[in-house]
Amino acid sequence: MAERVRPTLRCLREDLALPVPRVDTPLDEIAHPLLAKATERFADDQAPQERIGAIDDQVLFKVKIQRWRGAVWVDADLPWLVAAGQREDGSPEDFYAALATRGSAARARYNAEHATPLRSTTYCGYFLPGHEDDLRWRAEAAARTERRLRTTVHDLVRQSLLDGHEQAVMLDGAALGVQVLADQGHETYVAIRIIGSVPRRLVATILSLIPGCQSDAWMSDYAMPERAVAPEEQIWSNIMDPAAAAKLVEEQP
Amino acid sequence: MTTTEHAPRQTAVKVSPEGDKLITSGAHYLHMSKKDLVEAAVAYYLDARREEMQAGMRELLSELDGSRASRVAMLAGMTRAELDSVGGAEDDG
Numbered sequence: 001m002a003e004r005v006r007p008t009l010r011c012l013r014e015d016l017a018l019p020v021p022r023v024d025t026p027l028d029e030i031a032h033p034l035l036a037k038a039t040e041r042f043a044d045d046q047a048p049q050e051r052i053g054a055i056d057d058q059v060l061f062k063v064k065i066q067r068w069r070g071a072v073w074v075d076a077d078l079p080w081l082v083a084a085g086q087r088e089d090g091s092p093e094d095f096y097a098a099l100a101t102r103g104s105a106a107r108a109r110y111n112a113e114h115a116t117p118l119r120s121t122t123y124c125g126y127f128l129p130g131h132e133d134d135l136r137w138r139a140e141a142a143a144r145t146e147r148r149l150r151t152t153v154h155d156l157v158r159q160s161l162l163d164g165h166e167q168a169v170m171l172d173g174a175a176l177g178v179q180v181l182a183d184q185g186h187e188t189y190v191a192i193r194i195i196g197s198v199p200r201r202l203v204a205t206i207l208s209l210i211p212g213c214q215s216d217a218w219m220s221d222y223a224m225p226e227r228a229v230a231p232e233e234q235i236w237s238n239i240m241d242p243a244a245a246a247k248l249v250e251e252q253p
Numbered sequence: 254m255t256t257t258e259h260a261p262r263q264t265a266v267k268v269s270p271e272g273d274k275l276i277t278s279g280a281h282y283l284h285m286s287k288k289d290l291v292e293a294a295v296a297y298y299l300d301a302r303r304e305e306m307q308a309g310m311r312e313l314l315s316e317l318d319g320s321r322a323s324r325v326a327m328l329a330g331m332t333r334a335e336l337d338s339v340g341g342a343e344d345d346g
Contacts, residue, residue, distance in 0.1 A: 023339065135338070136339040200310070201313065215317065
C-alpha cells in the first residue's frame with residue numbers, strides 16, 4: 001500500500017492556488033479533488049498508471065478528475081503531486097502538452113547554463129520535491145513528536161507529583177523517567193532521566209516541557225534520589241515552582 | 254561481645270602502561286598516593302565535563318522561548334525562519 005499523495009509546496013501554492021497550512025496539518029491530508037483522486041489511484045502499488053509520454057527525463061503519471069489534471073512522481077513508495085492545472089473549455093492546449101512545452105523550454109535553459117547537455121527532450125527536475133519540501137516533511141514529523149512529548153512529559157510529572165515516585169515510559173527506544181519530590185521543605189525537586197542514545201535537541205525539548213523550571217538552572221546529575229545511575233543514562237534536575245506544579249495537577253485530563 | 258570492623262572494599266582498575274606511568278609520576282609530583290590521585294582526578298574531570306554538558310544544554314534551551322513553534326523547530330533541527338517558510342506551527346492548545 002503506497003502512502004497518501006503529497007503535493008510539493010510549489011504545486012500547492014502555484015498550481016492548486018491553496019494556502020500552505022501550519023505544519024500540524026500534513027500536506028497529504030489537504031482536501032482537494034485532485035489529491036483525493038491521486039491517492040485513490042496510487043493506493044494500490046499494482047494498479048496500472050498512465051505515463052505522461054511527452055516527458056522523457058522523469059517518469060511522471062497522469063491523474064485526472066473533473067477539469068483538474070495532474071502529474072505524479074513516485075519517490076520510492078511516496079507519490080508526489082508535482083504539477084497540476086485545469087483544462088480550459090475551448091482551449092486547444094492540453095495540460096500535458098503544455099507541461100511538455102515547459103519541460104522543453106527548461107531543457108533549453110538547462111543546456112545553455114551547463115557544460116554537459118541533457119540528452120532528454122525535456123527537463124522537469126525543478127518540479128520534483130526539493131529543499132523546502134524536505135523542511136516541510138521534517139517539520140510535520142517534529143510537530144507530531146512535540147504533541148506526543150508534551151502529553152507524555154506532563155502525564156509523567158503529574159503522576160510523580162501525586163505519588164512521589166519515579167514514573168517512566170519507553171519513548172522511541174529510549175527510557176524517559178520523571179521524579180518529582182514535593183516534600184523537600186518549601187522546594188519541589190524534579191529529576192529527569194533518559195536512558196539510551198537520544199539527540200540533545202530532544203533532551204532540551206523534554207526539559208523545556210517541565211513546567212515551572214528556570215531554563216538556565218538545569219543541573220546534570222550523577223544519580224537519582226532513590227537509586228544509582230545506570231549505563232547510558234543521563235540525569236537532569238531542577239527546582240520546580242510549586243505553583244506551577246499545583247496548576248499541572250489541577251489540569252488533570 | 255566483640256564486633257569485627259571491615260575496611261571498605263577496594264576495587265582494582267586496569268589502565269594502560271602509559272596511563273600507569275602518568276599516574277605514578279603525577280602522584281610523586283603532587284606527593285599523593287596513586288589511589289588518591291585517581292579518585293581526585295576522576296571527580297575533577299567529571300565536574301568539568303558536567304559543567305560542559307550543562308553549558309551546552311543551557312545554550313540549546315536558550316533557543317526555546319516557551320512557544321510551541323520554537324519546540325517544533327528545535328525537534329526538526331531547523332531555524333524558526335525555516336519553519337515559518339514552510340507553514341509555521343500552531344500555538345499551544
